[in-house]
Amino acid sequence: MVNNGKFIVLEGVDGSGITTQTSLLKKWFTANKNIYGKAYFTKEPTDGPVGSVIRQALAKRLKPLDERVMALLFAADRLDHLYCPNEAEQQGGLSHLLAQGVNVVSDRYYLSSYAYQSLRVDLDWLQQINKHALKPDLTIFLQIPVNASVQRRNDSRFHEELYEKTETLINIRNNYLAIAKKLQAEGENIIIIDGTRDIETVFSDIKKAVMELF
Ligand code: TMP
Numbered sequence: 001m002v003n004n005g006k007f008i009v010l011e012g013v014d015g016s017g018i019t020t021q022t023s024l025l026k027k028w029f030t031a032n033k034n035i036y037g038k039a040y041f042t043k044e045p046t047d048g049p050v051g052s053v054i055r056q057a058l059a060k061r062l063k064p065l066d067e068r069v070m071a072l073l074f075a076a077d078r079l080d081h082l083y084c085p086n087e088a089e090q091q092g093g094l095s096h097l098l099a100q101g102v103n104v105v106s107d108r109y110y111l112s113s114y115a116y117q118s119l120r121v122d123l124d125w126l127q128q129i130n131k132h133a134l135k136p137d138l139t140i141f142l143q144i145p146v147n148a149s150v151q152r153r154n155d156s157r158f159h160e161e162l163y164e165k166t167e168t169l170i171n172i173r174n175n176y177l178a179i180a181k182k183l184q185a186e187g188e189n190i191i192i193i194d195g196t197r198d199i200e201t202v203f204s205d206i207k208k209a210v211m212e213l214f
Contacts, residue, residue: 005037006213007094007134009109009155010206013173014164015152016195017202021142024203025210029103035214040097043107044111048086050077056081058161066170074113075099095134111139111183115176116163123179135188137213140154140206142195147171157181162205 010025022041036053045051045058046197054073056062065073083093092105110130117126130187146169163172180190 003101005039005098005100005104006138006210007098007136008105008140008210008213009111009136009139010105010107010135011109011111011115011139011176012144013115013149013169014161015149015178016142016144017152017199018107019200021203021206022105024199027103027205028203028207037101037103039103039191040094041105041107042081042094044081044109045074045077045091046081046086046111048077048080048084051188058163060162062110064151065087067117071117071121071126072129074117075110075126075133078079078110078113078130078133081120082132088195106136109133109136109139111141111176111179114179114183115172118175118179119171134149135201137189138184138209139180139188139190140209141176141190141192142170142202143173144172144195148196149173 005176012018022043026039026041029036045054050073050193053062054070054077057065057070057073062113064082078201081093082095084144085091085093085096094106114123114126150166150171163169177192180192184190191209193202195202
């Protein structure tokens with residue numbers, strides 16, 4: 001019988017380096033396929049039907065949506081990603097891949113919903129609407145001060161998306177820390193990594209945490 005693949009999530013405020021670190025992890029998994037097996041890399045919001053609506057809302061191309069509606073859309077996109085087939089995953093989404101022994105790495109997952117949407121929506125309800133989402137084997141939270149996030153974002157973006165105002169980012173960052181600690185206390189495997197250091201140093205901490213899963 002094939003063992004389940006490992007489900008790994010990278011999290012952080014906008015500009016914290018998750019995308020860069022995810023691409024390093026992808027190269028690393030490819031180079032070490034014989035040891036750790038296949039890995040499928042993905043991100044939320046997805047390119048699926050619900051994810052496309054979310055992307056339009058983030059880019060402010062839709063009328064403003066209530067934050068409860070955004071929370072439901074993110075949760076729906078997540079369940080679609082986990083349980084419904086798409087072109088790459090064929091038979092049944094990420095849950096199917098994991099059951100076949102493929103490792104899955106996602107750039108963002110429910111900790112993003114908890115940190116971002118709990119600014120306006122209560123956390124208990126957010127946890128309820130996400131209760132059918134599988135628990136990751138490891139969540140890596142890249143922690144950076146908000147001024148670093150704002151600087152990195154200004155360097156790379158032409159326009160401001162929905163959650164990118166500086167005051168909002170401060171609150172989101174504080175939420176991330178508080179909620180990561182709450183989930184750790186509830187038994188989730190979440191590690192907090194100082195994302196202000198150079199890319200290779202941050203990556204070596206990530207790699208260590210990932211290797212410990214196997
Ligand atoms: P990104 O594609 O640049 O990571 O942008 C996605 C944005 O959506 C980012 O601001 C975080 C936000 N987000 C939420 O607010 N809730 C969620 O559940 C997820 C997955 C993302």
